[in-house]
Structure formats: structure tokens, C-alpha cells
Amino acid sequence: MSTVDEIAPIVVHDSARASRRERLRLVLRSRTFLVGAVIVGFWVFCALFGPAVVPDDPYADDILNRLQPPSSEHWFGTDRLGRDVFSRVIVGARDILIVATLATVLGTLLGTALGLVTGYFRGLTDEAIMRVVDAFLAIPIVVIGLLALTALGPSRVTVVLVIGIVFTPIIARTVRAAVLSERELEYVEAARLRNEHAPYVLFGEILPNVLGPVLVEFTVRLGYAIFAIATLSFLGFGIQPPAPDWGLQIFEHYGLLGAGDWWPTLFPALAIATLVVGVNLIADGLTQAFER
Amino acid sequence: MSAVAASVTAPPALELDDLSVAFRVRGRWRRVLRGVSLTIAPGESYGLVGESGCGKSTTALAVMRYLPRNGRVTGGSIHVAGADLLAMSEREVLRYRSRSVSMVYQNPGAALNPSLRVGEQVAEAFEVAGASRQEALERAREMLARVQIADAARVMRRYPHQLSGGMQQRALIAMALASDPALLVLDEPTTGLDATVEAEVLDLIAGLRAELGTSILFISHNLAVVRRMCERVGVLYAGRLVEEGRANELFHDPRHPYTVGLLRCLPRGGVSKGERPLDTIPGLLPELGAELPGCVFADRCGLVRDVCRQEEPPLYPVARGRTSRCHFWQEAHELPFTAETRTAPSARTGRGGPVLAVADASKTFRQEGQDVHALAGVSLAVGPGETLGLVGESGSGKTTLARVLLGLTAPDQGTIVELDGQVLGGTLGERGTEEVRALQIVFQNPDSALNRRFSARRILARALTKLVGLEGRRRSERVLELARSVRFDERLLGARPVQLSGGLKQRVAIARAFAGDPRVVVCDEPTSALDVSVQAAILNLLVELQGKQGVSYLFISHDLGVVRYLADRIAVLYLGRVMEVGDAATVFAAPHHPYTEALVSAVPAFEGEGRPRIRLEGEIPSAAEPPSGCVFHTRCPRKLGEICEREEPPLAEVEPGHLLRCHIPLEELRLVQATPPPNQPRSP
């Protein structure tokens, strides 16, 4: 055979970077993703540099100038202790982002591991674990959060643990579904045919292929985590005053809406909404890119 | 109704004039069809062939005026039965689809609505054409009977998933014929069906055409099928019609280098690996929408000259009714062979004991509360350097047997797998590294067989580490050697599977299988996902590797041509049982098992038009409830009688090296198989 047949005349872009770059390009071309990234980027900036850039000390009260409507001095007005709502909203991004991210990371790590194991081994282990997962899913997340926070006392660590653990089965389900279809692919058997141990097959071979769904799931869950954390602090669990937590701010002020003092409620509510929408837009953009 | 008579006055069933179609991909319009012109006369059957990606299906969709959202006709015209398709309003298009043209597609399972009963779906087609509901149902039943669905009334009440693939395709054909269309478009209608089923569907289409005089646009990658079904053929390459002519002339005397190459790639005419390697077409199809100033085939053509790259060849009239888009069509048949005559072996290296032997292999799956006997007492042996071909319809147990041998599936108790006389554990966990590396596999689909996250280098390196224990420099060197041995350009080692063509991917998979110097490699349909030109290259490679390394193959394929080319011996499986084993030539030629006979006769061939078709009744029975006696008796065209139902015949050595599982004595088989079978068929 003299000719090296069917070597691609196409320039096989000479590295794996190319496909990553291709995916990145797809993601970046998605307007949904970009809008989401800008929103989330803004809040991340606030979380990182908020305390340095805000006009006022978010904790300093001025009780005699309470509930001032928005003005050039206080862009978002003042709250019921006379604190600057704008500063509190900006600075408030840090806590919720850290807590939500940690919780989601925890849930994603545990859930991915659990999903890999159950999806790969199937059989009795899988059945048993999935039943436990089902049982967990039967209780709404807020109720679980509420129980745990009452039992263990409110603290950020508890919030991270609770949400992380509640997310674990949900993420495990998604990962499991991905693994179930992945394990039918022959490369898994090829791995077995060179005597690979199960952990390597799981984490070395299958995991890289389900990272897409995992990443999407992570973003989606991040949105839910923000939602759940805000709900828990709204219910008075989880975060200590005088933290400029958004849910707490809404809880502290929504009763004043009737009196026409809408600003201390509206701005944190908008903050939650924009952040969750932003995260969801990113998730959407990623989903589109990975489904292609 | 005579097709010939109609053609005198009627306008052509289909007339494409300089049709160009482009798709918008990643923000750019890319040309997919480049000025295709063709005409199908009323009642004529026209075949469109070419490798994947050349624009066959796009042509079909354009004819249905159903291009995807990102596609559009950029030039030319389409006339169906005289009507200008591109000028039609939406309303007219509806009428056009319901009255003038119908289409049948690949993958019938997906083309039927899963939540509607089959009868309703077929009847719907009559309703659109103007029948009342009641009338439509009645005519649907008739039409289903006409496509040889025995119990039409019952089938109408079924949901699609309750029908087999062949039945589904029949229903779709019935639906397509409902409007009594001027043109029937068939897009790979039998791809994915078993050879026996394919043969029946093709028979059906041929029969209906003779009966109804419908014009047909038949699209297929399978040259033999087109040869059998069509009067005229067009060869499509990169969106260009490169050659056109009457089927028998074109296949007999191709006048375009591409056609010539395609035909040379096919293992046919009983040729085997020992005689000569298959020819291939080097290179790849140009990228979608690439600018091709000269001949579209120039980059891959062995006859290429400067003019080819600069000047687009016109359609040269070659003979009456024949055209070729090649500047040098006169020389087409002089296209140089890419492969040299093989110097090398093919002969089985050394006799001696078998490398791999399996005795009494059984495998029972538990499914929906039933025991499914996928394998029932299979005993086979593979000699050193030998290729054992494994054939049979889907569901016959080929793949299960392979998996049992490899240790991927634990067999039932009593199964004995021996490697060089040593008994192997049932599962991989019970086998040592040496034993594991001795048995490897090349999977059918290289896309799923290679981890898409890893580079070719990493895939090969990992195999070397685990199977041979190589590390560092020595491993890198060995990776390069492996790549070279499968003719994989080492510059591509850093690429991930997604960046490689199907053939290249399969090379990586083969290299991986050979990383640990295996004794036996299972090849499970290794080329059925590939185009013919690539298939040829891969088959050549397998032969070459075997010659060098003395490895044995267990070669599974539904393509008897390929098996015939590659295998030294062949085992025929049916319902988890071996029906026949013997040398390739022995098995392929009569006398053979009636099942083998049917399989062989189902293959459409280029030559020897006259070979009689042996029909098989129905589908392969469920392995959960195998028939009593000889499991083949329910479909056997040569059934003796009651003994076949009562008693399972043994697998007996009827002549040296030739084993048969049949009550009919060999001599009698020799006799009857010289004549067409007795119970043959309702002629279409």
C-alpha cells in the first residue's frame, strides 16, 4: 500500500485545544450566555470589591434618618435603621455568592460521585441508593432546610451542608442518567478489556465525558441554591443580622410596603432576581452549547 | 398501465435543472448541491449513489420541498410531473405532497408516530388525498395487504413499536403509496435492516413498481442494491452529479474515476484476501461548501492533471444516455490501483491446536420475567492466524458469543472457554492480565469505542501501560510504532476522536486492540459504520496486520461479501445455535444449510442476476421461546416435515471440516439446492 489513504486534507487542528476552543466559541456566541455572564459578572465584581467601592458603610445606622426614599445621597434610599440600601445590596452579594457556590460545589461533588457509582454499578446498590434519593426528593428543600436549621442552629456552615446534601441526590440523578447512557458506549468495555479498576473507569474514563451535564447541572443548581438561601433567610433562618443578606433585608422590610416604603424591599428583591436570572441564562447558554 | 406508453406524452416525473442548494452553517452559506441536473421519466426508477455527505439526502428533501430551516435552494429548478415545485404556494405544496410525491426513509421506527395506531397513520394519508374517514380506513387495510402484511386488520390496531423493522417499513411504504404518487422517493429504505428483511423489502418495492408504474428516485450508498433496483443511475460526489447512465452499463463500464474507485473498493465476486487486496480511494470528501474551482474529485483522483484543478469539467456525453464529468473519461478505467498485489501470506500460519476454543457456550438473560437464551450450546474453535467469520441475522447471538469469549459477559454454568488449552475465567475479573491482553476487540462504532475526551496518543498510551506495563520513553516509542503499524499519521496523535474521520478513528481502535500483542482479536462489524472506500482500507489493514503478527480473528459481519473476503472459515449462527461451520468456500457454495442458503441468496449481487432468491418466512423467532425441534423449522423453505418440529438435529460433521445442523442429508441438500426451493413464493 503506497498511499496513506484517507488522511484528512483538512487541517486537523493539531491539538485538543481546538475542540475546547470551538465549544468556547459556541458558548460565547450565545447571546443568552453573554447576558447572563454580564449580570453574574457584575455581582461577582460586587462580591469581590463591593466593600471597597460602596459609598457608605453598609452597617452604619442612622436611626433618625430611617426610611429615606431614594435620593442622590442614597441611591436606593435608607432602610429602617437608616442604613444605606445601595451599599447593603452591593455588599450583600458576597455572602450569598459564597454560600450558594460552596453549597452547590458540595452538592455537585457528592452528587457526581454518587451518580457515577450508582449509574455504573447498577444492580442492588443503585436500586437502594436511588430509593433513598427518591425518599429525599419527596420532601421539599425548604422543609428540609428548615428542619436542619432548627435542629443544628443557624449558621452558614449549616446552610452550606444542608443545601449541599439536599442537592446531592438531585445532581446524582442527572449524573446517573448521563452515566447510564455513557456506560453503554464501548470505550467503557475497552477500558475493562485492559484490566482497569472500576474507580479509574468511573473517574478517569466516564467522568470527563459527563462533565458537560455536570457543569450545566451545577449552574442550574446554583440558581436554585441562591433561591433557597434567600428563602431560608427570608424565613429568618440561616443568616445573622446585621449581615446585609438580601433575603433578610426583604424579611425585615416587606411589612413596610404597605406604608409605601418600597425601596428597602424592592432592591434586594431585584438583586436576587437578577442574580438568579443571570445564573439561569448562563445555564441555558451552556446547555445549548453542550447539546449541539 | 404501461410505463413506457405513458412516457411518450407525459412530462418527466422529476426534472432537476441545475439545482443548487446551500446550508447556512456557522454563519456562512455553504453549497451542498452544485448544479445538479437529472430527469426521471414516468415509470422509471432512478438511483442516486455516493458516499455519505455527497448530497443524496439533500436532493431528496429538496424534491419534497422540505429543506431544513437553515437550507435554501440557491439556483435552478425542480419540476415534478411538469409542475414547478419552487413556484408553488404553501397551499399547493400541501396538495403536491398529498397527491404527487411520497417519500420513504431510513429508520422506519422513528418515522412512525409512536403514539398513534398504525392504521390511523396509514389511513391519514388517504384522508389527505381526499378519502372519507371510513373509506380511508378501508383502503388503508387494502394497501397494507398489498404490501404483504398478512393480518392487515390486526396490524392496523397496533402501535409502531409493536411491529418489527420490516413491518414498519412496509407500513411506511403503504402510506407512501396511498396518494398514488407520480414520484416515490426512497431514501436508504433498507439500510439498517437485516439482509433477509432487506431482500424482502426490495422485492416488495420492485413488485409494486411493476404493478403501479410509479417513478422512483432511489437513494442508497449500497451500489449492489441500486444496481438491482434501478434502471438508470446517477453518481453524486460533493454535490455534483459526476456520472450518469443506465445501471448495467455504468456499473459494468464506469467512466468516471470516482465510480471506478467505488466499484473497486467492494469485495465481490467471491474474491478473498489471499488473492489480492481491495482497492481504496485515498483522501476524504471535501469539506462542506468548500470552494472547488476545478473538478470536485481532483484531490483524490489518481488521474489528476493540472487542468483538473483549474477547470471544472463539463458533462461529457460518453455514449447514448451516458455522461461523465471527467476531462479524461476515456481513461477512467486506467485509474491506477492504489494497492499492490499482495506478496504476503493469508495462508494459515501453522496448524496445531486452536488458539481459542469455546465449548458448550450458553448465555441466558433474564428479561421481563422471561429467560432469553441468547446462546445455546455453541462450540467453536479458532486456529492460530485464522479468521473465523461469524454470520447470522440480528438476534442470532453473534455479539453475545463475542462478549462471552472476551469475558465481558459472564456465561452460564458449563461454558468452557479455553485459550491455548488453558481454561479461562468466565469474567474479566477472573482472568489474568496475560489472558486479558490475549483477547481484544475492535468495535463496530469507533465513535463510541474511543473515549472522546482523550487524544489518540493518550488512548494508545493507556493501553500500553495497562496491558504491557510500558512507561515513559519506551511507551512513547511504542505508541509511534503502533500508529505506524496501522498507518496512522503520527502528526495526528494529539487529535481527539472528534477531529478524526471515521476511518482514522477505526485505525486508532485497531491500534489499541493490537497494543498488547493479542492472540485473538474479535472484530465486531468493524467496517459497517464506514463508507465503502474506507471499509476497503480497513479490511486491507486487518489483513496486513494478521499477516505480520499471526493474530487470529473472530470476524463478525452481516455483510457476507466482506466475510467471504476476509474469513478462512465461517460459522453460521441462528437463534444462539451454530447451524453450519466450514471453510469459507464450502459454506458459501452449495450444498449448505438451508438457512445459509437463504442468507447467501439474499445478498444483492452485481453479477449473476439470475440467482434465485430464497425467501424466509417472517422474522427470527424470539429467543425467549425458541421453536421446538430444529429452531429453524418455522422459516425453513426446505422443511422435511414433522421430524424437524420434533427433534433438534445434531451439529454433525458431514464432510471433513464441514459441520451442519440439519436433518436433510448432505447429498440431498446438494441435489435440491441446484433447483429453486419448492415452497416458493407468491410472486409479487
Add this chain to the structure above:
Amino acid sequence: MDARQHRLDEVRRERSEVENHLIDELSAGKISRREFVRRGTVLGLSLPALSFIASACGGDDDDGAATGATETTGGAQAGGTLRTALISPAGALDPLTVGDEGGLATLGQSGEYLAWSDDELMLQPRIAESWEPNEDGSVWTFAIRQGVTFHDGTPLTAEDVVATMEFHLGNESNALSALGGVLSAGNTRLVDETTVEFTLDAPNGNFPYLVSSDNYNLIILPKTYRGDWEKTFIGTGPWKLETYTPEEGVTYVKNPDYWDTSRMPLADKNEVKYYEDEQARVIALQGGEVDVVSNFSVAGGGALLDDPSFTIIELRASQHRKVHMRTDMEPFTDKRVRQAMALAVDRQALVDGLFEGRADLGNDSPFAPVFPSTDPSVPQREQDLDQARQLLEAAGMGDGFNVKLESWQGFEIPDLAVLLQNAWEEIGVTVELQITDDGAYYGDFTYGSSRWLDSPFGITDWGHRGVPNVFLSSALGSKGPWNAPHFKNPTFDQLLSDYVAAFDLDAQRAAAKQIQELLLEETPAIFPYFYFHLAATKNVEGVEPTGMGHFDLSQAGFTT
């Protein structure tokens, strides 16, 4: 004037020593007419007699008829269904165990007490017609009203009163938080059909308050009562149970057989709706779901306060927040540190900011300005950061220190905590907040298993009491069960028993002054303010709430 003097003398003749002393104080101008009436009711003088004496003595009328915004019922019309938003009871409705506002306000609708401690902290006779102490106030005799019937038609007798008292005294009732150490089981004696005599563990000048509505568990029950109050809502009050849906509310109909015809309900029905949340109650009134909202806060009810279409009922009360500092634990063992902490607080700003002025300044003792016995001459503690810093310096804490302040998520406590945190930051004290739920903060209510009682530094909410006795003895006395500051001061204990035993206002005030001064000096706790009790109505008049959280709807009716 002569005739009056004559008749006054006659009155005096029939009065005991104690009572005459009170009359003397009034005529001498030592107490206001209002305080006179209030003290008089405690001692069992009837209202007509009191008003007569008061007018006879011509006591100054400064805040004279200031009997609250609710007195007139002129505009209120009869008929209709009154709807009231009430905070959901925390548990089962059981006279023994109720300990929360929702529960006690519900008890008070159908049930009645021996006496009603009204919005002016005056006792109005109800089941008891009158009462009288012995010389030293160690034995009190109550005359039980005749002609009262329970809702099931059974007439009420003195036996029912004795049975009710013994039921509580023998059953670990919540009522014991006030009666503990005052009245023991078996010491309630049936004298005759109409008379009950209480023999106290020690003399107590304010005993009638302890068996009035202030001790909200003590609704008078039939002697046959054995539990299951939720099924019947049995009592003698102006409202009878129609339906009760737990968690949702109660519907009452007017009791046509009510004994006090002058207080016969105006409305036909009285619907109490339970709300989990203050905001929900406020919104309910705004949205016209209810006509009356009992007890709401300034912080949560801003919408009501700012809107003239709502009538706000404002009561000065003794409810307050107490910031305790454990006197036996660092960093608060040194009283100078405690004083510094107290001096850092700008009370006026808290009152203005948190309550829009609807609160009295606290002076670091439980003696609220609303109590007559409080001595107003004790100087008010003002914010003084310099002095606070000096005190810290002197105590060796010039660089400040870190401490954790514990409390729970309720009322304005989190806000107060934040404001205090910022205030203390000014004097270099860094405070970390730990705001939990009430369950976690109060724990088991016993030393060793309650953050309230164990934490070095905490904020506790105290409800209204008619007299400061509980605030003093239980919460600051060295043997008190709820002495969160772990304040053990013999002088205080002595002054406390003097105060409790004192009958006359002079003596009470004298003791109070000393206690107030002692607590200012020692500062075991900061009492930043005593805030007003607020209720609101829309188109309804005649609602009479009490500082305790009861509300009397008998004379309430729609104005339009």
C-alpha cells in the same frame, strides 16, 4: 364643701387604716387623682366611692379623665361581626399552660377573671365584687359576685373560684410564675357561699393584681372542669364559643345571659382570626380582612401608623427589653464595665428611631414610668461616651473587648441588637450577634439549659405586668428563677421584700427609689425603654386592649 367633708368623714369611718392613709395622701396632694383611684381599686374600694372621695378631696385633675382613647363608645353601633387579627396561639388552648399573647387573648374573650386590670392599670371588679386585705396584707378576702352563670347555664359560686385556684396551684400551672412564693396550694379557703379568703405566704400589697387578668391563666372555671377547654371555651364572659378551628380562628356569639348588662356586647359576633406573622396581621387590616389588629409593633405597623384611616390605640405599658450582663462572668464582673455599656446607649434615639417616640425611656431598672410606685425623681441615665470610655479605661478595658450578644428573632430585637452593636463599637467594644429562634434562646427556661439564663450577654423580651413585682423578684432577686444577670445583691433582696410588703404608695415609692438607685449603680442589666402597646382599628370604636395583650370587645362596634 362642708357637706362633702362630712360625707368624706363618713366614708373614712368605714375604711381601714390603709385606705384612710390613701385618702390622706390624695387630700394632701401627694398622689394624683388617677393614682388614687388606681391604688384604691387594689385595696377594694368601689369605683363610685373612689370617685366620690376624689371629687371630695379635689385632687388635681392633671391627667384626670385621661382614661385612654377608647373610653367613648358614642360612635359605636350595635350589631355586625367584629373581626380581629390575633397572633396564632403557640400551643393548645389550655388555661393551665397558655403563656403567649394569642392564647391569653383568646382565654380572655370567653373567660373572666376575679378582676380586670384595665388599660390604666386599674383593677375593675369582675367575678369578685370587692376585696379587702387584713392589716399587714397577708390575708385577702374576696367577695364573689352572685347571679353569674357559666355559658352552659350553671351558676357560678365561690366554690368554683376556690376550685379554679387550687386547680392551678396543684397542677404546675403557668400562673405560678406570678403566684409562686405568694400563694401556696391549700391556702384558698371557702368562707361561705359568696366569700373566698386567700392566706398568703408573705404579706403582699399588690395581691389583687396577681389574681386579676394580669395573671392571664386564672380565668374562673367551673369546679367540674377537668380539662379539654378547647372543646367548650367554658367561661362566664360576654362572648360564647360558636366554632373553633385550630390554627385558623374562633367565632364567638354574644352571650345573651351575660351578668353585666352595662357591658353587654354591641356586636352580634366576634371573629378572631389567627395569623402567624405580624406582617400578615397588618396587611389583613390594610386589606380590609379584619377590623381590629391587636398588639402590633411600630417597626411592623408603620403602614397603619402613617395612614389616618386607621384608629390607633396607644397604651403606655411596662413591656420592655432587658439587656442582661452576667455579673458573675467576664467581661462584666466589674460594674464599671456594665455602667460603660449602659452609658454608650442613646436611649432617646432608640425610642425615636425604633418606636417613633411611642415608648418611655428606660432608666436601667424595671420601674417603668407607667408604674405609680416609680420614683420619677431618680435622674435619667443619658448617653455619655466619654464617661463610658473612662470607665472602661478605669476597669482596665481601655482597648475594648469582644463579646457575643445572644437573643432571638422577634419583635424589634434584631434591630435593637444591631443598633446597640453599632453604639458599643463607638466605645471600642466589638459585639458579635447570635440571633436564634425563641426555642433555641429560651431553651428549657432553667439555668444550665437556656441561653437566656446562661449567656453572658443577651437581650430578653419582657411582656407587660400591672406591677413590677415579677420583673424584680423573679428576674433580679438572688433566688429568682429567671435572674439572667446572676445578680446577687443582699441589699437589693432586702429592698425588694420591703417593696413587696409595702401597702401604701409612699412606702412603695421610697423602696422603689432605693432600688432604682441601686440598679443604676450596679447596672446588672440595661433597660433601654418601655414601649407602648399599640392596637389599630378601622371603622370600629370601643375596643379596649390591655398592656397584657387582652382586648375587650364588649363595647366595640362599627362606626359606620
Add this chain to the structure above:
Amino acid sequence: MGRFILRRIALALITLWLLSVIVFVACEVMPGDVARSILGPTAAPETVEALNEELGTDRPVVVRYADWMAGIFQGDLGESHAFRRPVDEMIWPALWNSAKLAFLAFLLVVPLGIVGGVIAALHEGRAADRAISVGGLSAAAIPDFVWAVVTILVFGIWLEILPVTAQAPPGASFLTRVEYLILPALCLVFVLFGYLARMARAGTTEALDSDYTRTAVLKGLPRRTVIRRHVLRNSLLPTIAVVATQTGYLIGGLVAIELIFNYPGIGRLIVRAADQKDFPLLQGTVLVIGVVYLLATLVADLAYAYLNPRIRYGAAM
């Protein structure tokens, strides 16, 4: 089909049992002394101890679990410590209330979500799709309690056209009761619409891109018929299952909404139980919520199976 149902029910039972264990154990972790919380602060330690003994809270966990389960099988969920009434007596009205709200919410949001999703899918990538997808997503991103606050403010207080609590006065007519539930239901519509529309859109898009839709189109069927007969039939099936998963949120997860609207549903009850450390009530409520969720998903699965011929009529013949 029969096997499918049996298997599905068996799985649900196992899950249910696990749920009961989880609930029981979770409640065991809660701190606090049961008798103390019943008797209040002033009770003597001996009395507390005696009551603990009487309530059996001092017995081993396993024994108590067995007792609890035995009770449940007899329909007895025990007695609430704080309210001293049978737990089931408290749960059923609350559950019924929650169910009413959930039903109304479903009644509004299911048709809206499906229609919205289908419209979006039919106009994929165009303005209508953008509006529905982004709008739905944004609405769903705003926590329910924020919606509650906003709707109360707008409809209850500024416009004064709807009641601001969810609890109708006793004896109110059916229509009035519905009127009272509109605002909370509206909040749920906002929260759920985007989710349902997204599911319906995904299903419809998939069906639109399918081979069988192509078959139908190429038969010459009018677009309307194609969508009605071929697309919707297949695309809406998965939405059923999705709807069911939301019952968990609607029954029991509406803690904030029920609090703000003062609605005596099961979400509010659970908060009360947690506040009061009322173990029997807490266990009962959570268990009932779980059962409702499991039942809903079970019913949805069975409905899905019934409507899906692939499951209804086994495998190929």
C-alpha cells in the same frame, strides 16, 4: 403493563418506608426536651421526668419507631405535644387547604404553561419564543415570597381588588373562597409558569424535529393537523410527569407563601411544629408531605404509562 404497575407500586412502598425512617431519625436529632416544652418553664424537674416517661420519650429509638409505625398502620399518627390533639386531626384540614391552593394553581398554570411552551416552540428563536422563555425564566427566578409581597402590594393594597389573605371567612361561598386563593395561586403561577413552559417547549421542539413529524408533513397534512395530531400528542406526555414533580413543592413547600398569606396549609403547620419542637406533629406532617409527593409521582407515572403505548403495550410482537 401489569408488571410495570406492580413494580412501580412496590418501589413506591420501599421509598415510603425509607422516607418514614428518614423522617423519624431527622426528628430524633432535634434538640429539646419534649416534656419541658409541654409543661413550660415553671414545671418541676420531677414532673418533667414523669411526663417524659408517660410520653415514652425516654424509650429506645427502635422501640419508639416500631410504635410509631404500628400506630400509622392503624391510622394513628400520635398526638401533638404542643396542641394536645391527634396529629391526623390537625393534618387533614391543613392538607385539604394546601390541596385546594395547589389545585387552583395547577388549574391556572398548567394550561398557561403548556400553551406558552407550545407557542414558544412553534416560534422557536423568534420574538414570541424569546418573550415566553426569558419572561418565564425571569419570573421563575424571583422567589415566591417576593412575588407574594409584590402581588399583595399591587392587587390587595394599591388596587384593592383582591383579598390579601388566603383564608376566606367561615361560611363564605365557593366563589369567595376561590377569590381569596387567587393571589397566592397567582404567585405560584409566576413561579411555575416558566418551568412548565420550558418543559412543554422542549418536548414540542423535540417532536417538531422528529422523523415522524417529517412523515406527517410530507404526507401533505396541513400544519395545524400535524401539530395537533402528531406533535402535541407526543410532546405533552412528558409534561405530565413534570407537573407531578411540582406537587411536592405545592404541598408542603409553600412555607413562605402560606405564612405571608396566613393560609392554614401544611407548610404553615410544619413551621409551627418545628417551632414548638412538636415531634409527633412534625413527623406526621413531613411523612404526609412525602406520601403526597410519592402518590403524585406514582399517579403521574401510571398516567404516563397508560398514555404512552410503548409502555401500555409491552415490546414488539
